Structures are given as structure tokens and as C-alpha cells.
Amino acid sequence: MTQAKLDLLQGTLDLMVLRTLSVLGPLHGYGIARRIEQVSGDEVLLNQGTIYASLVRLQQRGWIKAAWGVSGNNRRAKYYSLTKAGQKKLAAGTENWERTTAMMSRFLTMGDGGAQ
Amino acid sequence: MILWLRVTLSRLQAVFLKGRLDREFDDELRDHLEALGEQYEAAGMSREEARRAAVRKLGNQQQLREANRDYRGLPLLETAAQDFRYALRTLWKNRGFASIAVVMLALGIGLCSCLFSYHNALVLQPAPGVREPARLVALQAPVTYPYFESYRDASGVASAAAVFIGPVPFGIGLDGAGAGRPERIFGHLVSADYFSTIGAEPSLGRFFDPAKERTGTAATVVVSERFWRMRLNADPGVVGRILRINGQRATIVGVGRKGFLGVFPAATADIFLPLTVDAAFAPELAGDVLHNANSPVFNCVFRLAPKMSIAAAETALDGQTKRLNEHAGKDRDTNRNRRGRLIQLVMAGGVSPMSIEQRSIFAGIFGLMMGLILSFTCANLAGLMLARGSARGKEIAIRLSVGATRSRLIRQLLVESVTIATIGGAAGLAVTYGLLNLLSDFLAGSAPFASEIRVTPDLRVTLLTFAISALAGAGFGLMPALATTRPDLMTGLKGAATAGLGRHRRFSMRNLFMVYQVASAMALVLVVGFMITGIRQGMSRDPGFDTAGLYLFSIDPARDGYSPDESAAMLTRLPERLGRLNGVEGVTLAEPGPFNNLAAPNTDVSTTGPGAQESTHRVSLQTIGPDFFATLHAPVLRGMEFGSRDLRSDPGTDAILPAVINHSAAKELFGDVDPLGRVIRQGARSFQVAGVVRFGMPSFFKKEAMPTVFLPLTMKNLRRGTKGFRVAFRARPGLDFTAIRGELEAIDSRLTMFDPRTMQEQLTMLDRSVQYTTAIYPAVGLFALILACVGLAGVTAQDVARRRREIGIRMALGAHRWQVLRLVMMQGTAMVLIGSSIGFAGAYGFSRVLGSMAAEVAKVVDSNAGNPMLSVGAPLLLVLLSAIACYLPARRSTTIDPLIVLREE
Numbered sequence A: 001m002t003q004a005k006l007d008l009l010q011g012t013l014d015l016m017v018l019r020t021l022s023v024l025g026p027l028h029g030y031g032i033a034r035r036i037e038q039v040s041g042d043e044v045l046l047n048q049g050t051i052y053a054s055l056v057r058l059q060q061r062g063w064i065k066a067a068w069g070v071s072g073n074n075r076r077a078k079y080y081s082l083t084k085a086g087q088k089k090l091a092a093g094t095e096n097w098e099r100t101t102a103m104m105s106r107f108l109t110m111g112d113g114g115a116q
Numbered sequence B: 001m002i003l004w005l006r007v008t009l010s011r012l013q014a015v016f017l018k019g020r021l022d023r024e025f026d027d028e029l030r031d032h033l034e035a036l037g038e039q040y041e042a043a044g045m046s047r048e049e050a051r052r053a054a055v056r057k058l059g060n061q062q063q064l065r066e067a068n069r070d071y072r073g074l075p076l077l078e079t080a081a082q083d084f085r086y087a088l089r090t091l092w093k094n095r096g097f098a099s100i101a102v103v104m105l106a107l108g109i110g111l112c113s114c115l116f117s118y119h120n121a122l123v124l125q126p127a128p129g130v131r132e133p134a135r136l137v138a139l140q141a142p143v144t145y146p147y148f149e150s151y152r153d154a155s156g157v158a159s160a161a162a163v164f165i166g167p168v169p170f171g172i173g174l175d176g177a178g179a180g181r182p183e184r185i186f187g188h189l190v191s192a193d194y195f196s197t198i199g200a201e202p203s204l205g206r207f208f209d210p211a212k213e214r215t216g217t218a219a220t221v222v223v224s225e226r227f228w229r230m231r232l233n234a235d236p237g238v239v240g241r242i243l244r245i246n247g248q249r250a251t252i253v254g255v256g257r258k259g260f261l262g263v264f265p266a267a268t269a270d271i272f273l274p275l276t277v278d279a280a281f282a283p284e285l286a287g288d289v290l291h292n293a294n295s296p297v298f299n300c301v302f303r304l305a306p307k308m309s310i311a312a313a314e315t316a317l318d319g320q321t322k323r324l325n326e327h328a329g330k331d332r333d334t335n336r337n338r339r340g341r342l343i344q345l346v347m348a349g350g351v352s353p354m355s356i357e358q359r360s361i362f363a364g365i366f367g368l369m370m371g372l373i374l375s376f377t378c379a380n381l382a383g384l385m386l387a388r389g390s391a392r393g394k395e396i397a398i399r400l401s402v403g404a405t406r407s408r409l410i411r412q413l414l415v416e417s418v419t420i421a422t423i424g425g426a427a428g429l430a431v432t433y434g435l436l437n438l439l440s441d442f443l444a445g446s447a448p449f450a451s452e453i454r455v456t457p458d459l460r461v462t463l464l465t466f467a468i469s470a471l472a473g474a475g476f477g478l479m480p481a482l483a484t485t486r487p488d489l490m491t492g493l494k495g496a497a498t499a500g501l502g503r504h505r506r507f508s509m510r511n512l513f514m515v516y517q518v519a520s521a522m523a524l525v526l527v528v529g530f531m532i533t534g535i536r537q538g539m540s541r542d543p544g545f546d547t548a549g550l551y552l553f554s555i556d557p558a559r560d561g562y563s564p565d566e567s568a569a570m571l572t573r574l575p576e577r578l579g580r581l582n583g584v585e586g587v588t589l590a591e592p593g594p595f596n597n598l599a600a601p602n603t604d605v606s607t608t609g610p611g612a613q614e615s616t617h618r619v620s621l622q623t624i625g626p627d628f629f630a631t632l633h634a635p636v637l638r639g640m641e642f643g644s645r646d647l648r649s650d651p652g653t654d655a656i657l658p659a660v661i662n663h664s665a666a667k668e669l670f671g672d673v674d675p676l677g678r679v680i681r682q683g684a685r686s687f688q689v690a691g692v693v694r695f696g697m698p699s700f701f702k703k704e705a706m707p708t709v710f711l712p713l714t715m716k717n718l719r720r721g722t723k724g725f726r727v728a729f730r731a732r733p734g735l736d737f738t739a740i741r742g743e744l745e746a747i748d749s750r751l752t753m754f755d756p757r758t759m760q761e762q763l764t765m766l767d768r769s770v771q772y773t774t775a776i777y778p779a780v781g782l783f784a785l786i787l788a789c790v791g792l793a794g795v796t797a798q799d800v801a802r803r804r805r806e807i808g809i810r811m812a813l814g815a816h817r818w819q820v821l822r823l824v825m826m827q828g829t830a831m832v833l834i835g836s837s838i839g840f841a842g843a844y845g846f847s848r849v850l851g852s853m854a855a856e857v858a859k860v861v862d863s864n865a866g867n868p869m870l871s872v873g874a875p876l877l878l879v880l881l882s883a884i885a886c887y888l889p890a891r892r893s894t895t896i897d898p899l900i901v902l903r904e905e
Helices: A002-024 A029-040 A050-060 A084-108 A110-115 B002-016 B018-042 B047-058 B061-072 B075-093 B095-124 B145-153 B194-198 B225-231 B310-327 B356-391 B393-401 B406-444 B459-484 B489-494 B496-502 B509-536 B564-579 B628-632 B644-648 B663-670 B715-720 B738-747 B759-774 B776-802 B804-812 B817-853 B855-865 B873-895 B898-903
Strands: A064-070 A076-082 B136-139 B158-174 B183-190 B202-205 B220-223 B242-245 B248-256 B271-274 B299-304 B345-347 B550-555 B584-590 B603-608 B614-624 B636-639 B657-662 B679-682 B685-693 B708-712 B725-731 B754-758
Touching: A002 A029, A002 A050, A002 A064, A002 A076, A002 A084, A029 A050, A029 A076, A029 B018, A050 A064, A050 B002, A050 B061, A076 A084, A076 B018, A084 A110, B002 B018, B002 B061, B018 B047, B018 B061, B047 B061, B075 B095, B075 B406, B095 B356, B095 B406, B095 B459, B095 B776, B136 B310, B145 B158, B145 B299, B145 B310, B158 B194, B158 B271, B183 B194, B194 B299, B220 B242, B225 B248, B299 B310, B310 B345, B356 B459, B356 B509, B356 B776, B393 B406, B406 B459, B509 B776, B509 B817, B509 B873, B550 B759, B564 B584, B564 B715, B564 B725, B564 B738, B584 B614, B584 B628, B603 B663, B614 B663, B628 B725, B644 B715, B657 B663, B663 B685, B663 B708, B685 B708, B754 B759, B776 B804, B776 B817, B776 B873, B804 B817, B804 B898, B817 B873
Parallel strands: B183 B271, B220 B248, B614 B708, B657 B685
Antiparallel strands: A064 A076, B136 B299, B136 B345, B158 B183, B158 B242, B158 B299, B202 B248, B220 B271, B242 B248, B550 B725, B550 B754, B584 B725, B603 B614, B603 B679, B636 B685, B657 B708, B679 B685
């Protein structure tokens, strides 16, 4: 039960990271974590370090790539950016997610619809 | 799929970039912390507060690092490498234990695969170049050609059948200038369907064809690939070349495939002549043997018809033989063999003909030895592992208590076992190749054209043995691991010995293994002892004559181109002419038999007992010339030996020949009755006993000298002379054959002397052939002893280490050193005694089983059961050695200082 919930969260987190990089362009780990927190509140990340597991996974699958660059206040940092495969995955993931949520919300609101 | 590959590759890469990736991740975390800190400071926290908040926000860094490492790399592989390094370190620390285990595995694996390779080469391996060897059978004894024709046509038994005479020697020379002296090479005289029956194919030219090889056509010959390569320089245009065979010209029509050396390669054949050639090519063919009803010289080979079993074929051919005998009016019914049959079929697809019973005896002996060695190695390893496991209880308890998971510990112990098994397996391969090389060197001592049996290591068996031992090692490594990792930390931490104190250890697993080991060592030593003494029994026996100053050589006038009459004339004069040479004291002539007599007695003769009842005996039948026993200095006990009158006689087929018998034949045939003047019958022939001598050549499986009946050489033998002749003479020691060669040259330049040697050399050669067949047995016995002792010593040493505390307390309470020693030794001694008795009983039981399968083995066992060397010596040796093996490590118990031990509390 716990395992299944975790898996769902992981997949969700991966999609969030991809979306963040797609919207904001190349970003370091702190930036990604902060952005996700800003959008979702504290509901997704247990702590900000959790983001790195997701980053490794996405890198291994070739959806994002990393390069060392210089941050705004002139500090060296590791920047992650979306690859071509990552863009495709994001598109596919988004569509899949929308279909799932649409289906789920239809399903969960069915009782109300029947009453109308 | 591609995604999976990509992930795996990336993970693999990460394993190799470990250090760099670790540093990069540390940098990344630091950047993250700083960024977070700045964010919190900007929100108004103090620097210190911000730093602490940042650390909290990021999460446990150590955990993050480890998670990162696990995610990105291959954690299983990395911990395996870690375990492997750790295993090497611990094994190095316990060099004694590790080397014992490795040596044991190496010997076990090496010996097992050697044994199998050996068995494979002698028994299992099919004859090279033969199609479907399992369907080939042969008659054990040669028959006449008319009988063969009848067998061949017997409906439904065989889908193909062929006959051959052989192996027979040929004097082979190359045609043309510089050919030199002819060389003596063995081959088969074959029917045209010989090759098609056994399914051999030519590599060059053709084999024989019933339409082409007919009586009266020009002689043709087929040679083996080996002969073609070694004597004809692998000439690709060899077909059509002429070969001189016994002085006659024959055209080479074909060359066999590589490895093909006739149907029974143990007795190799390099030359194949059709049976239809003129008798000038081979004296064996003289007297129109193909149509002669009294020439049982043909070996029959059958390819069994589909669905025909050997037993059914034997029954059918036996019935056929009975009808043929009745039809011919011959009373050969007395010649029934032990199984009540007139004939016996043997399997013909192997390197030598072998009956089903012989095959199962071989399989039984080899199977038993391999099984014992394998189980032995496993038991020994298991015992060691168990002992070590219990001695490590404390280490494991500590590691559990500082947080190692149970699965991680078990994995590590398994890796340790596998490491030992791997090293042992590698060493085992080395042992296999080393032993087999030794064996091959041993074989290579024989002549270049001798048997080509190759003993090659069988990789499958080596791997199988390796896998079994590795599994055993792992399994028994796991058992104590499971037991000791059970979370009972307190006992473990306090010291393993406490746990042992109250418990009964008498029938523990470890003791069981030890008993088993001693038992199987005992059984192995005894069985091996039976084998060696049985086979060698006859070898060391006094042959009954004086070998010093005795020399031998062979001649074969028929193959040097002599006509029968020329041959007889030359041979009657030869002893006299050689005897006139300076330094030669006595000369005698015989057929080749008497001095290479390793074969079991192979002729059935019958005698009439006091109550006029017939009895049949199996004897060795030899033909010898005048003054044979006088030359040998073998005492004539009764009557007299043959004289030159016998040599010059020319008896008809129904004449009663005089016979000389040796003492064991006299005992076997006539018991206590005076044998002189008694009649011995063999088939249609009769002999009358004229003398009794003391003479006995070495033989397998025999305590008594082989019963031998000697017949006189007559003009008839001298003329026929198909086997050649052997000349034995006595001269001063240190003679070289120059004078003899000169005299032969003077008699006739055609005459070729071969196999010149001293009698002692001849006997040594016989001995060598026996040594070859028994070479592996002492190794097995020795291995068993070494293993048992090493195992005992190892277990005792571990036992002493384990009971340190107990011994310390006992000594503190006033126990003497010898009392402590007795305590430690008692357990080992008890195991040795129990084990030896079980092994003793087992060995005798097994021998009985073997004995019920073969009369020869039964005799050996009977004659050895009371052999004090074995039945008393072997157990004594084992007990003595194991007592030493126990004592050496047990001695250490007396050096235990109670003060030190008790302070360890």
C-alpha cells in the first residue's frame, strides 16, 4: 500500500521535474526543488533532497542531461536541461496524466451525475 | 528494452566513475545548502539559524548520498565486490583453513575428472570412425567361414555382417629404390563388407567392393590415415601406388579417415587386405580357410537389425550354432560357456570388445570410486565449513549487533564459500591436466605404432564435479551462517564456547561427516587394495624358471617371403646353428605365446575323471619346441619334455599328440591323480600327458600359475607358421645381438629379426602394461588417506579452538595435560573407529556385489579377504594416520593457559 503510493508519487515527481525544466529552461537542483515547492506547497517533497533521486532516474533514462555552469550570483552549479527524448516523454506523460485525471474525476463524480 | 539497456549501461558507467560522481554529488549538495541558506537569510533569519534551517530542509545528507549511490550504480555488484575483497582478506587471515579447503577441492575435482577420463578412454569411448557403434556386436571367439555365412543369413539378427582375421602382422615395404627392410605392421584380413558393416568411410580413394575384390583379381590394400601420414608422407596421390606386403605387390585403393584403426582400436590395425588375396600375402589364409570347416579363425562383426537386442541376438545365434553343430555331426555341446551358451556376443563399438558384464563391472568400480571421492570431498568441505562457522559465532554476533542485516551477512558468507570453490576449481583443473599428462607420458613409453588410446580430460565432468563441490561448499557454508545469524546476540557475544558446554555434541552434523569420511576412506583404500593386489597378484610371482642370461627374439619367415617348406627346413636347423655360436648355451624355439601370456586361459579342454565323467577346464594352450624347459632351467617334475623327434614328426589330424602340462594344470585337470599317460581332449583333438613341469607366466587376477598345456611344435606348425616364432636362448649376461644377427644374415639375408630383448625386459614389459591399467588406483587410495587425515586434523583443530574456554576451566580446576589431551583425542578416535568399521563392512559388501557379477572378481575377493596385508594392514594404517592427524592439532590444547582464557571473560 505504502509502496504503491510512493510509486505514484515518484512518477508524478518525474513529470513535475520535466515540466519545470520545460517551462523555466536549464535549472539547478535547488531551483527545481524551489519551483516545485512554490507551485505545490509542501505536499510533494518530504525535503528538498528527495529531488535528487528523481534527477538521477531521469538522467539514466536520457530524458534530461546535466552540465556544470555558473549561477546568477557567480557560483558554479550543476544545471539540468530537457533533452529531445525528455520533451517527448513530457508530452506523452502530460497527455497520459490528463486522460487519467479526466477519467478519474468522471468516475469519482459519477454518483452526482446520476442524481442530475 | 532499449530503455532498460540504456539504464543498465548508465548504471555500469556509474560504477566505474564512482569517486568522481561522489565528489560531484557532494558539490551539488553544498551548492544546494548555500542557496537555501541565502534564501532563508534573505527572509530575515540569522546566518546560523539559516544554516540550520537549510540543513533541515535538505534532509539527511548521509542518507541522500547513499540513496544516490544506490540509484545511480549497481549496488548488488558493488557489495559483491566488497564481499569478495573481504572474503579474500579473511581467507588470507585463515590461511590454514583456506589452503586445506582448496587442496581438498583440487584433489577431489582433479581425481574425479581423471577417473572419468580414464573410464571414458577405456570403456565408454566409441571406436573412432565407426557409425552407430552401439549397434555393433561381435562374437567373442572366432568361427569357421561356413558358420559365419550361416549366422549372417540367420533371419532378422543382423542388418549387416562381416568377418576379419586379425590383428595379423604384415611385413610392409615401400616399392622402389631405398625402400629398406620391411617393417612389421599389424592389420586385418577383411571381408569386402567389413567397412560398410562398421560404417567407416574413406578419406581418399575407396574401400573394398564385393564386385571388385574377388578371388583371382589383382591384390588391393587399404591403409589407415596414420600409416598414410607416418609412412607415406601423407601423399595425396597415394591411390594407385604399390605397397609390398610380405614380399608381394598390392595396389593401394583407399585411405581411412583420421583416427580409424580398425574395429577394435585397442589392438590397432593399419593395413587392410581383402580375404580374397592369395595366401602368399598372409599365411593365415593358407589351406583355403574360406571353405575349410575346420578353421575357426574368423572374427565376426554384426550390425544388429533394428529393434534386435544383444540378448535376443545371442539367443538366436546360439540356436543357430546348436543346429549347425548337429548338422555337422559335431559334439560341441560340451563347449558351453558359464552362461550355458555355445557362443557369446560382446559389444563391438568400443576400443576393445567387451561383454555387458565386464562393462557393468567397470562402470561399478569407476562409479563407486567417483561417487566416494565426490561425496568425500563434499563431506570434508562441509565438516570444515561447519567447524569454521561455529568458531565464527562471535564475529557474526558482533557484526549483527552493530547493524548488519542478516541477508547481507549470509550473502557475505556465501561469497566466501564461492571464492574458495573458485580457487579450488581452478587448482582442480590444474591437477586434472597434470595427472593426465603423467599418464600420457607413461603411455608414450611404448612403441610408436602401439595402441592409440588417448586419455583426454573431459571438460564436462570437470565442470560438473566443480559445480557439485561448489554447491556443497556453498550449502554447508550457508548452514552455519543461518544458524549463527539467528539473532541470539547475548550467547554469541559471550563466546561461542558457552553455547557448546551444556549441549550434547556427540552426534552433531560435523561428527557425522567425519564418520562418513573415515568410512569412505576405509572403503576406498580396501577396494583399491583389492584391485591392485588382484591384478598384480600374478605379476610378482616367480615364473618358475631362471631369467638371468635368457634372451629372446622373434622371426616370421612366412612374412619374409619363405615358402612353407623353406620355412620348415630353415627352422629345424636354426636352434642347432645358433647353439654353435660362442657363448650360447642353449637354444629353443616356440610359437610366440608362452612369454606374452597375459590373456586369461582361453581354451576349453576336457578330461575323463575316475567315474568316467567328463569335466571341462579352461587352460592356456601353448606350442613349444624341443629343449624348451632345459633352456629355461625350468624343472621337469615328472616324465620328460619334447625332443627333436617330436619336432621332426608330421602327425595327421587324428593323431594323439604328446603334451606337457604345468603343475597348476596338473592340479586343475587331474587333482591328486598321477597325470602321466592321461588323455586331454580339445575339440576333436586328443593329447596324452608325457610330462609335468614347473612353469607359470604372470597373469591377471590369478594367485595360482595359469594352468598351461604345452603341445610340441611339429613339421606342420613349422610349415604353417602364421604367428611367427620366438627363439629363446641362454648366453652369458651382457650379450648384444650382433653375433646372432650375423648368424641370421649368414643363414638367409631375407630373415628379419624383431623384438630382440632379454627375458627380464620381456617380463618388465608385461609388468608395465599391468602398471598402466592400475596406475590410477594408488592415486585414489592415497587421495582417500590424505583427505581423511586432513579432514580429521582440521576438525580437531577447530574443536580445540572452540573448546578453549572449557579446557581452560578444566585446567584451572586441576586437570592434567594428558587428561585434556585424552579428552580432545577421544572424540576423534571414536569417530575413526566407528568410521573404519563401517567402511570395512562396506568394502566387503561391495566386493561381494562385484563378485556376483564376475567370477574373476569373486576369486580375487576370496583370495584377498584373508589377506592380512589388506584386512589388517589397511585399517591399522588408517587408524595410525588418523591418530597422528588428531594428535597434532590436539597437542595445542595442552598449551592453553587457563589464566589467559579466563581473563577473556
